Amino acid sequence: MRVEDPVVLVNELILPPSVEESLHQLVAEHRDAGKLLDAGLAPTRTALFVGLPGVGKTLAARWVASELNQPLIVLDLASVMSSFLGRTGANVRRVLDYARSSRAVLLLDELDAVAKRRDDTTEIGELKRLVTVLLQEIDSWPEGSLLLAATNHGDLLDPAVWRRFEVVLDFPLPDVEALKTGIRSLLGGSEVDGAFADFLARMYQGETLSFVEREVLRARRISTMNGSDLSEVLLGTARERFRRLPANERGPMAARMLKESPLSQRSVSEITGVSRDTLRKYLSLEGLGEASA
Structure with missing residues (x-):
């Protein structure tokens, strides 16, 4: 007890x-x-x-x-x-x-x-x-x-x-909106912007808030101990998760992320490793339209 x-x-x-x-x-x-x-x-x-x-x-x-x-x-x-x-x-x-x-x-x-x-x-x-x-x-x-x-x-x-x-x-697994709310809460007053929190939420789809909390707190510890930028540490974690996805899922997901977040093509390409040409191809194939360069 x-x-x-x-x-x-x-x-x-x-x-x-x-x-x-x-x-x-x-x-x-x-x-x-x-x-x-x-x-x-x-x-x-x-x-x-x-x-x-x-x-x-x-x-x-x-x-x-x-x-x-x-x-x-x-x-x-x-x-x-x-x-x-x-x-x-x-x-x-x-x-x-x-x-x-x-x-x-x-x-x-x-x-x-x-x-x-x-x-x-x-x-x-x-x-x-x-x-x-x-x-x-x-x-x-x-x-x-x-x-x-x-x-x-x-x-x-x-x-x-x-x-x-x-x-x-x-109690279901959290949806993307719940993950966004949780990530923003965990990041507190950090300099990481809302668009980046949106991206992280999509990367952690299918995970629990408890798991995401461990990941974010680990990144904050690394950032504090090494004096590195928190967004860069989080970016590294997110990039690793994204690149573990099957190859045929990375392009469509990156294109959807580009369309649904304020991130530019260049930022999404750098984060995901998906080329800008590939991003434009999937935007066209999925009828997602154009997004900012």
């Missing part, structure tokens, strides 16, 4: 509008529970966050706890499975009892650890007991408290687990 009190948010919460709205709804229900109670209703007690590692599930739990001005209690079920398997579920129940009696938000992290180990025939009895304890605790979670759970592998969860949660939120 890990207790975060006070909860410190070191990064901006950047999520799709639908997920953000649902999180705001959770917070509003618990802040103004009286309105629901007057209508014979209760705030949401349990919510499940589903998505790949690094898409913001834990950050979202921190944000909720911070907004409610409550501590965040985190129970890493993967650690529980490896450390306590062979004992009874009393260890887990003890943690949940503590969270239940505290004015805090509880996060059951890596819930899929339970599902992934169900085929372990050497420990199946203890696993079943642990799953039973968790399901019972989720079912009986008291009104007015909030239990969150996170899983990287929703497909591994038993249907009985899904049914226990009143709200299920899917």
